Amino acid sequence: MIYTSCMDILQFSHQLDNLLDIKSIKDSPNAVNGLQVQNVGAIKKVGLAVDLCMATIEMAIAAKCNMMFVHHGMLWGGIQPVRGKFYDKLSAMMQANLGLYSAHLPLDMHPVLGNNKALADLVGLSHLEPFGEYEGQKIGFKGQIEATSAEALGDDLRNQMGSPVRVIGSGKVRTLGLVSGGAADILKQAVEEGLDAYLTGEGAHHHYHEAVENGCVLILAGHYATETGGVKAVGRYMEEQLGVETEFLDYPTGM
Numbered sequence: 001m002i003y004t005s006c007m008d009i010l011q012f013s014h015q016l017d018n019l020l021d022i023k024s025i026k027d028s029p030n031a032v033n034g035l036q037v038q039n040v041g042a043i044k045k046v047g048l049a050v051d052l053c054m055a056t057i058e059m060a061i062a063a064k065c066n067m068m069f070v071h072h073g074m075l076w077g078g079i080q081p082v083r084g085k086f087y088d089k090l091s092a093m094m095q096a097n098l099g100l101y102s103a104h105l106p107l108d109m110h111p112v113l114g115n116n117k118a119l120a121d122l123v124g125l126s127h128l129e130p131f132g133e134y135e136g137q138k139i140g141f142k143g144q145i146e147a148t149s150a151e152a153l154g155d156d157l158r159n160q161m162g163s164p165v166r167v168i169g170s171g172k173v174r175t176l177g178l179v180s181g182g183a184a185d186i187l188k189q190a191v192e193e194g195l196d197a198y199l200t201g202e203g204a205h206h207h208y209h210e211a212v213e214n215g216c217v218l219i220l221a222g223h224y225a226t227e228t229g230g231v232k233a234v235g236r237y238m239e240e241q242l243g244v245e246t247e248f249l250d251y252p253t254g255m
Contacts, residue, residue, distance in 0.1 A: 008043065009038055016234075036075065037098070047246070048234070050251070051070060051251065053089075055251050056068070072104065073104070118233060122161075125143040127144050131190075131193070144175055144176075149170070153219065165221045187207055190216050202223045
């Protein structure tokens with residue numbers, strides 16, 4: 001592929017803001033969706049990562065990226081002094097002229113390029129409807145899959161994702177709701193809507209009993225693993241529509 005982009009990071013970010021509908025989606029204040037760190041010059045290569053951390057910063061620099069696109073940005077800790085590890089990350093990025101763009105819920109929710117759309121495609125979810133309310137908005141999907149057992153569905157996900165998958169409960173699964181990441185609290189909405197199963201990334205101890213006692217299979221496929229699909233999809237969009245080279249920086253947490 002020939003890469004042709006000559007956009008600077010402000011132009012590039014404007015394209016992403018419009019694509020992901022950044023301004024209209026409610027999110028945690030510390031998500032700070034959009035451009036987080038500016039740089040100079042044209043955007044030539046973008047490093048794609050689930051998390052902004054020192055490891056992915058170093059991978060981006062080694063891959064000669066001059067911008068990163070991530071799901072979890074650098075400001076989740078809120079207002080903090082620029083010192084210690086926070087200083088180290090920011091300093092490394094600025095010295096390498098490495099810009100940063102972050103998209104949290106806007107990436108989860110995107111109807112074509114989102115993490116939840118990627119998960120829906122992975123399990124063969126059909127008759128998609130919005131599902132999983134957060135801050136007055138539906139952030140995931142529900143729908144139907146070809147009838148299978150909970151165990152077989154877990155095995156299929158494990159094989160496709162190449163990572164651990166925990167299945168809590170048993171029985172036949174025909175209807176499924178899903179929200180990527182750490183969204184196990186939405187299990188109760190799956191129960192209320194009478195779904196056979198609910199798929200997310202990770203949960204807490206009490207979600208085990210909530211799933212078993214309510215007869216709704218809970219599938220935990222990993223916070224990191226359920227949030228790679230959208231990042232990769234946006235990367236494909238950048239290459240095909242914006243003419244920019246990308247590289248996925250895989251740094252799984254196992255969680």
